[in-house]
Amino acid sequence: MNETMVCAVGRVATQPVYREVASGPSARFRLAVTARYWDREKNTWTDGHTNFFTVWANRQLATNTAASLTVGEPVIVQGRLKVRTDVREGQSWTSADIDAVSIGHDLAWGTSAFRRAGKAETALAPTQPEPNWETPPDGSAEPAHSAAQRQSESVVLT
Incomplete structure (x- = not known):
């Protein structure tokens, strides 16, 4: 339907948390996506703002995510963007989640060996x-x- 699909390239910011729930396996981790730009004055690449997303994986993707990812690894995540706002105890907060469809290592930063699960x-x-x-x-x-x-x-x- 009318969903916002995104592709985010960043680094795993937290160790994936794996849970067995009634609907099947579920895993989540935080993804740090930092913008980089060329600073003409310094003649070098500079880090810009960092966005953090909570990435949710379900079923077999959750199992493979928990077994494959560790903090600091470069990854590419594709999925549905969900932005939520809420008010709790008088405080307003906003969260940006990605319901992942696929997750993989970013091979621009290194190599990876694929192994079929099971x-x-x-x-x-x-x-x-x-x-x-x-x-x-x-x-x-x-x-x-x-x-x-x-x-x-x-x-x-x-």
Whole structure:
């Protein structure tokens, strides 16, 4: 329907909190999104205002979020923006939440190794050989690196 979909790029500000509720798994964490701009006077990049969002994940996304994210990691979150205002004890407050549809590491800052949830044994020992996606520079049939070498060289974000 008429929902506000957003894509926020930032860093995990709090450790994800995982809960089992009646409707299924749920996880939440705070996302810090800091604007950056080029300061001509200083001739350098400068941090601007930081917005904080509470990111909500449900079902399998919640389980994978809790198992994959830690504080400080760069992430990209896509989901529905929910802005709420309320008055409690005479104080007015506003919160901005994102009901996440997808969450992933921002690969502009590092590498990540994907593992399919619940299928660790197949991820470690694939039944079919990995396709050769690389074209060697000399045009020979053998790739520059084998799949095992590429996998051992990958680094997981910490």
